[in-house]
Amino acid sequence: MEWVDLRSDTVTRPTAAMRAAMLAAEVGDDVYGEDPTVNALQQRLADELGFDAGLFVPSGTQSNLLALMSHCERGDEYLVGADAHTYKFEGGGAAVLGSIQPQPIVQAADGSLPLERIEAAIKPVDPHFARTRVLALEDTWHGRTLPLDYLQAAHDVARAHGLGLHLDGARLFNAAVAGGVPAREIARHFDTVSVCLSKGLGAPVGSVLLGSHALVDKARRWRKVTGGGWRQAGMLAAAGQYALDHHVARLADDHRRAAYLAGRLREIAGIDLLGQYTNMVFVDVPAGRLRELDAHLREACIRISIGYLPTLRLVTHLDVDDDGVERVVAAFSAFFARR
Ligand SMILES: *Cc1c(COP(=O)(O)O)cnc(C)c1O
Numbered sequence: 001m002e003w004v005d006l007r008s009d010t011v012t013r014p015t016a017a018m019r020a021a022m023l024a025a026e027v028g029d030d031v032y033g034e035d036p037t038v039n040a041l042q043q044r045l046a047d048e049l050g051f052d053a054g055l056f057v058p059s060g061t062q063s064n065l066l067a068l069m070s071h072c073e074r075g076d077e078y079l080v081g082a083d084a085h086t087y088k089f090e091g092g093g094a095a096v097l098g099s100i101q102p103q104p105i106v107q108a109a110d111g112s113l114p115l116e117r118i119e120a121a122i123k124p125v126d127p128h129f130a131r132t133r134v135l136a137l138e139d140t141w142h143g144r145t146l147p148l149d150y151l152q153a154a155h156d157v158a159r160a161h162g163l164g165l166h167l168d169g170a171r172l173f174n175a176a177v178a179g180g181v182p183a184r185e186i187a188r189h190f191d192t193v194s195v196c197l198s199k200g201l202g203a204p205v206g207s208v209l210l211g212s213h214a215l216v217d218k219a220r221r222w223r224k225v226t227g228g229g230w231r232q233a234g235m236l237a238a239a240g241q242y243a244l245d246h247h248v249a250r251l252a253d254d255h256r257r258a259a260y261l262a263g264r265l266r267e268i269a270g271i272d273l274l275g276q277y278t279n280m281v282f283v284d285v286p287a288g289r290l291r292e293l294d295a296h297l298r299e300a301c302i303r304i305s306i307g308y309l310p311t312l313r314l315v316t317h318l319d320v321d322d323d324g325v326e327r328v329v330a331a332f333s334a335f336f337a338r339r
Pocket of ligand 1: 086171198207
């Protein structure tokens with residue numbers, strides 16, 4: 001039996017057709033700017049999202065770091081959600097490697113940073129304070145999409161204070177597909193956008209940072225400095241190109257399956273459905289039964305990630321089909337029917 005892995009959409013594996021595209025890729029040395037497939041991927045996403053240039057990098061963590069290091073100098077500050085990836089889940093990289101201070105902002109339930117909290121956090125120009133330089137948002141955040149009118153308002157507040165804007169758009173295309181808008185409509189509110197190809201889009205590796213020529217040139221330098229300059233990366237860029245050609249519209253299938261899964265789990269006594277947003281379902285189960293549930297699901301070839309919390313995040317993606325979802329529903333039902 002195939003595993004149904006609901007831990008994350010990072011677990012997707014390249015399809016046979018994607019692997020064929022990778023094998024056929026023309027390559028060159030990307031540190032010299034000579035990899036035609038990398039260059040094509042960067043320019044294609046830049047054009048599609050409305051930017052001058054793009055930079056293909058190994059990970060979303062590095063892409064966000066390079067963006068912050070390009071916007072900021074030593075002693076500058078970025079405003080960021082207290083539960084944002086760029087604050088909480090990237091090892092403090094901006095502070096560690098960029099000498100950039102994060103100013104976390106407590107988020108609203110929908111993931112937005114309330115405008116009054118943004119304004120209150122912007123520091124006066126005074127030697128006592130770090131210089132507030134950038135507002136960093138995330139869309140989707142825990143699967144939730146930020147409304148376009150919020151993006152406009154946040155943009156206006158940031159601009160009124162001379163701040164740059166960065167989007168951690170690891171799942172930008174999930175947000176675009178869910179909102180029924182071109183990704184460009186979301187991206188246009190930002191100076192830099194980071195997009196992951198390795199999540200629901202199904203590429204094995206890679207993110208692209210988009211921005212102006214000036215910001216992307218800075219980011220390219222920092223990429224080299226942080227050890228991210230790579231050589232014949234065109235084989236990976238080919239996977240990204242394939243993903244953008246074939247795996248964007250189908251994100252709607254992941255969202256549909258997540259909605260279906262949520263609807264079925266809601267009916268099971270013992271499970272508290274907290275919500276479903278794009279490709280993520282959040283449920284609470286009794287904390288004392290988590291380990292036992294995990295073991296039960298593994299026997300049915302289903303993987304979930306259990307932390308310290310009773311809240312489970314179940315993520316649908318390219319490698320979870322309708323049969324897989326039915327197996328998940330059946331396994332949860334059987335477990336909670338037992339006691
Ligand atoms: C996964 C993710 C990243 C970072 O991606 P990696 O490639 O794993 O470094 C950044 N932001 C968000 C919101 C993510 O989900």
